[in-house]
Amino acid sequence: xxxxxxxxxxxxxxxxxxxxxxxxxxxxxxxxxxxxxxxxxxxxxxxxxxxxxxxxxxxxxxxxxxxxxxxxxxxxxxxxxxxxxxxxxxxxxxxxxxxxxxxxxxxxxxxxxxxxxxxxxxxxxxxxxxxxxxxxxxxxxxxxxxxxxxxxxxxxxxxxxxxxxxxxxxxxxxx
Amino acid sequence: xxxxxxxxxxxxxxxxxxxxxxxxxxxxxxxxxxxxxxxxxxxxxxxxxxxxxxxxxxxxxxxxxxxxxxxxxxxxxxxxxxxxxxxxxxxxxxxxxxxxxxxxxxxxxxxxxxxxxxxxxxxxxxxxxxxxxxxxxxxxxxxxxxxxxxxxxxxxxxxxxxxxxxxxxxxxxxxxxxxxxxxxxxxxxxxxxxxxxxxxxxxxxxxxxxxxxxxxxxxxxxxxxxxxxxxxxxxxxxxxxxxxxxxxxxxxxxxxxxxxxxxxxxxxxxxxxxxxxxxxxxxxxxxxxxxxxxxxxxxxxxxxxxxxxxxxxxxxxxxxxxxxxxxxxxxxxxxxxxxxxxxxxxxxxxxxxxxxxxxxxxxxxxxxxxx
Numbered sequence: 001x002x003x004x005x006x007x008x009x010x011x012x013x014x015x016x017x018x019x020x021x022x023x024x025x026x027x028x029x030x031x032x033x034x035x036x037x038x039x040x041x042x043x044x045x046x047x048x049x050x051x052x053x054x055x056x057x058x059x060x061x062x063x064x065x066x067x068x069x070x071x072x073x074x075x076x077x078x079x080x081x082x083x084x085x086x087x088x089x090x091x092x093x094x095x096x097x098x099x100x101x102x103x104x105x106x107x108x109x110x111x112x113x114x115x116x117x118x119x120x121x122x123x124x125x126x127x128x129x130x131x132x133x134x135x136x137x138x139x140x141x142x143x144x145x146x147x148x149x150x151x152x153x154x155x156x157x158x159x160x161x162x163x164x165x166x167x168x169x170x171x172x173x174x175x
Numbered sequence: 176x177x178x179x180x181x182x183x184x185x186x187x188x189x190x191x192x193x194x195x196x197x198x199x200x201x202x203x204x205x206x207x208x209x210x211x212x213x214x215x216x217x218x219x220x221x222x223x224x225x226x227x228x229x230x231x232x233x234x235x236x237x238x239x240x241x242x243x244x245x246x247x248x249x250x251x252x253x254x255x256x257x258x259x260x261x262x263x264x265x266x267x268x269x270x271x272x273x274x275x276x277x278x279x280x281x282x283x284x285x286x287x288x289x290x291x292x293x294x295x296x297x298x299x300x301x302x303x304x305x306x307x308x309x310x311x312x313x314x315x316x317x318x319x320x321x322x323x324x325x326x327x328x329x330x331x332x333x334x335x336x337x338x339x340x341x342x343x344x345x346x347x348x349x350x351x352x353x354x355x356x357x358x359x360x361x362x363x364x365x366x367x368x369x370x371x372x373x374x375x376x377x378x379x380x381x382x383x384x385x386x387x388x389x390x391x392x393x394x395x396x397x398x399x400x401x402x403x404x405x406x407x408x409x410x411x412x413x414x415x416x417x418x419x420x421x422x423x424x425x426x427x428x429x430x431x432x433x434x435x436x437x438x439x440x441x442x443x444x445x446x447x448x449x450x451x452x453x454x455x456x457x458x459x460x461x462x463x464x465x466x467x468x469x470x471x472x473x474x475x476x477x478x479x480x481x482x483x484x485x486x487x488x489x490x491x492x493x494x495x496x497x498x499x500x501x502x503x504x505x506x507x508x509x510x511x512x513x514x515x516x517x518x519x520x521x522x523x524x525x526x527x528x529x530x531x532x533x534x535x536x537x538x539x540x541x542x543x544x545x546x
Contacts, residue, residue, distance in 0.1 A: 038238070053522060060528045062531050063224060086229075098221070103215075103217075125532035127532055127533045128539065140210065146211075160212045
């Protein structure tokens with residue numbers, strides 16, 4: 001139960017900073033490390049799904065299961081890299097690419113109709129019927145100049161999302 | 176606008192609904208035609224998730240705060256070392272002796288009283304009450320408890336319950352020292368459990384097991400019976416249902432506020448100057464927690480007996496519970512968070528997630544119709 005922050009040296013912090021393209025300040029990284037150790041209850045060097053789910057605010061999130069698959073087994077460096085998209089210093093492109101990665105569950109660099117439908121199902125649950133969901137998505141895709149069979153690449157996402165004001169920032173508490 | 180009313184779980188006495196406690200409808204609804212980017216933009220949901228990963232109010236409630244290091248100074252460090260020697264080599268053994276004497280005195284009086292005075296119930300009750308108060312004073316003395324009590328002492332009368340915020344099992348000892356309360360408590364294993372089932376039982380304390388649904392009904396029934404009995408010890412409930420680190424209050428279970436009794440709030444605030452009195456039951460057993468207290472300089476705390484409150488006309492038990500929580504939080508300087516302390520032991524129900532899904536689905540459907 002010692003003072004965990006003292007275990008990060010200047011080198012470690014710089015290494016982590018480099019890994020996340022300097023999107024977090026050194027103090028923020030120390031803070032994140034304390035949080036990481038707090039969540040990693042059994043001290044395995046990574047946060048297990050069960051440990052993430054002990055945070056009720058995370059557990060009730062409709063996308064929690066999907067995010068857990070991305071978070072599974074991350075060490076601290078990767079954990080910070082995961083969160084870097086939420087830094088105020090991250091570019092719009094980084095943020096959009098993060099969203100793309102959430103959609104692209106098989107990691108092949110392309111998002112299909114079904115990928116989007118899967119997310120939509122997570123977000124709306126039983127409150128929209130399956131056929132209605134498909135109908136809505138087809139319609140909206142066509143209006144934007146795509147079809148049901150289009151495969152979207154990151155560039156498409158950037159084109160689509162950069163026109164909206166994306167607010168995806170999380171403040172790391174620093175004491 | 177859709178009003179989401181909670182219809183289910185009204186019967187469930189012990190499980191508060193988070194939504195009932197939150198201010199309703201503050202997020203502004205997006206308008207206009209539904210476009211592809213509205214569907215693809217996951218940023219609100221993702222931001223929420225990442226925010227919870229980085230920091231969340233629930234985990235904060237149960238974090239033991241390490242004391243501020245003050246001794247890392249070449250002049251103070253030897254003094255601190257001297258302090259360690261005094262605390263462990265001198266104070267601690269002395270306190271063990273005090274506690275042992277306490278137990279000897281207590282046990283040698285309690286058993287005769289308990290078994291020999293079978294016919295004189297009134298006298299026996301009074302003596303037992305006095306003895307429990309005595310042993311609790313010994314406990315408080317064993318950590319050099321410096322307790323300041325403010326406000327009028329609790330009186331014994333029917334139809335009232337006392338509710339207090341909960342930091343550690345020592346709250347109970349601190350309060351018991353003054354007045355022999357009957358308390359509602361989780362069943363504990365080990366020596367604490369033994370005390371519960373032998374000695375505290377005679378005060379009319381009620382035990383339950385958090386995980387047993389059946390126990391809840393039994394407790395609810397016993398509660399009613401106890402409160403309406405004229406000669407019973409005053410009842411003490413920790414409505415948070417779990418120990419919180421004395422910086423926050425989690426939601427109060429409404430059980431205590433549904434009895435139709437006067438509720439007397441008690442606020443307890445520990446001063447952390449010497450030791451953190453929060454019992455982090457995940458990390459340490461009660462015995463280690465006591466040892467930690469017994470090797471510190473002192474346990475300093477303030478107890479306020481606050482003005483009794485009654486259910487106002489038109490007020491629901493939940494609103495009443497929140498009002499009392501307000502009173503206690505303000506007095507003890509605690510922050511309120513809208514979480515159920517039992518989430519420490521279980522996952523939040525899928526209802527909360529469904530609520531989020533429902534509002535998103537409704538906004539999609541509405542915008543679709545606007546075309």
